[in-house]
Amino acid sequence: MQTTEKTMIHNFNAGPSVLPKEVIIEAADAVINFNNNGISILEIGHRTPQFTAIMEEACSLVKELMALDEDHEVLFLHGGASTQFMQVPMNLLNPKDTAAYADTGVWSSKAIKEAKLFGKVDVVCSSKEKKYSYIPTDFAVPNDANYFHITTNNTIFGTQWQTIPQTSNVMVADMSSDIFSRQLNFNSFGLIYAGAQKNLGPAGVTLVVVNKHILGKIKNPLPTMMDYRNHIAEGSMLNTPPVFAVYVCLLTLRWLKSVGGIAAMEKLNEEKAALLYHEIDQNDLFETTVVKSARSRMNVCFNMKDSNLEKPFLDFAKENRIIGIKGHRLSGGFRASLYNALPLSSVKILVEMMQDFSKRNS
Ligand SMILES: *Cc1c(COP(=O)(O)O)cnc(C)c1O
Numbered sequence: 001m002q003t004t005e006k007t008m009i010h011n012f013n014a015g016p017s018v019l020p021k022e023v024i025i026e027a028a029d030a031v032i033n034f035n036n037n038g039i040s041i042l043e044i045g046h047r048t049p050q051f052t053a054i055m056e057e058a059c060s061l062v063k064e065l066m067a068l069d070e071d072h073e074v075l076f077l078h079g080g081a082s083t084q085f086m087q088v089p090m091n092l093l094n095p096k097d098t099a100a101y102a103d104t105g106v107w108s109s110k111a112i113k114e115a116k117l118f119g120k121v122d123v124v125c126s127s128k129e130k131k132y133s134y135i136p137t138d139f140a141v142p143n144d145a146n147y148f149h150i151t152t153n154n155t156i157f158g159t160q161w162q163t164i165p166q167t168s169n170v171m172v173a174d175m176s177s178d179i180f181s182r183q184l185n186f187n188s189f190g191l192i193y194a195g196a197q198k199n200l201g202p203a204g205v206t207l208v209v210v211n212k213h214i215l216g217k218i219k220n221p222l223p224t225m226m227d228y229r230n231h232i233a234e235g236s237m238l239n240t241p242p243v244f245a246v247y248v249c250l251l252t253l254r255w256l257k258s259v260g261g262i263a264a265m266e267k268l269n270e271e272k273a274a275l276l277y278h279e280i281d282q283n284d285l286f287e288t289t290v291v292k293s294a295r296s297r298m299n300v301c302f303n304m305k306d307s308n309l310e311k312p313f314l315d316f317a318k319e320n321r322i323i324g325i326k327g328h329r330l331s332g333g334f335r336a337s338l339y340n341a342l343p344l345s346s347v348k349i350l351v352e353m354m355q356d357f358s359k360r361n362s
Contacts, residue, residue: 010346013324061253081195085114093119100145105154132157153178158301159294201249273297303333
């Protein structure tokens with residue numbers, strides 16, 4: 001794949017989204033001829049030594065990069081983050097028990113809807129009345145709630161928990177859109193899940209990190225495929241895993257390690273986000289849509305003060321090989337997603353393009 005500076009596409013897609021170029025190249029090679037075996041990665045059995053080595057290395061890289069302790073198990077499951085919306089309460093909530101949820105966006109509210117099918121749900125805080133433009137700070141979580149669920153980064157409205165709330169409850173987090181983007185004490189969570197397609201790999205696989213001690217406490221029988229304990233026992237091979245998607249995750253995890261792990265990524269992500277927010281703040285044509293203290297470093301949402309300029313701005317972006325910046329249909333405006341694999345140079349080009357556009361239009 002020959003991409004020069006001039007032909008490079010700047011991919012700000014919200015998900016599925018940009019992956020490291022070297023990962024794409026290696027994945028493409030493996031589709032043709034995996035490890036020089038003369039067959040494609042798409043043709044190997046999941047019980048072969050080749051694939052079990054892939055699964056084992058992927059799990060051990062997750063453990064290493066997140067610095068997980070012995071209590072935490074790593075799973076690669078099907079069904080996307082949306083399946084976790086039901087699988088979490090199925091495994092952790094009895095019908096008469098309560099789970100606490102923070103409602104900070106579209107994905108949180110979908111998680112809440114599913115949890116209500118299994119037990120009582122206490123929505124301890126919500127930013128809905130202000131279009132999810134902030135992260136609530138003033139709330140209490142009942143001690144007896146089985147767990148407290150948050151969405152660490154709100155992909156659609158562009159807010160992010162800057163600090164993880166400290167409660168005595170088991171913490172459960174949907175980290176689909178900021179997994180591996182910043183350092184957190186991952187061991188302090190009972191369960192973390194993330195659809196791979198934002199920051200980890202292609203669509204079709206979901207990462208779950210679970211503290212095994214929180215499992216096995218509910219009374220209702222669980223369907224085989226829904227019980228995390230079965231997936232742990234079988235090393236994520238209870239049935240055929242998404243072989244290719246797991247392989248691409250492995251390549252991305254290797255890449256992440258090679259560039260310095262989560263600490264290095266966090267630094268770069270801060271730099272990228274600061275650059276773009278600075279431009280939005282000082283450019284008269286644009287405004288941010290969320291409060292400063294809740295700004296996401298992954299999904300930067302902004303509006304144009306003059307909506308008549310939206311279409312010309314999008315056209316101008318396209319001319320400059322910038323794609324994926326149209327906002328979600330629910331929030332409108334613009335959204336630039338700055339996931340791990342998006343290079344700083346792409347953010348610089350977006351910022352230059354915004355400056356150029358504002359010169360032409362003022
Ligand atoms: C994209 C996203 C989801 C949905 O993921 P699927 O894998 O499509 O089910 C859930 N939560 C968050 C925070 C997301 O960004």
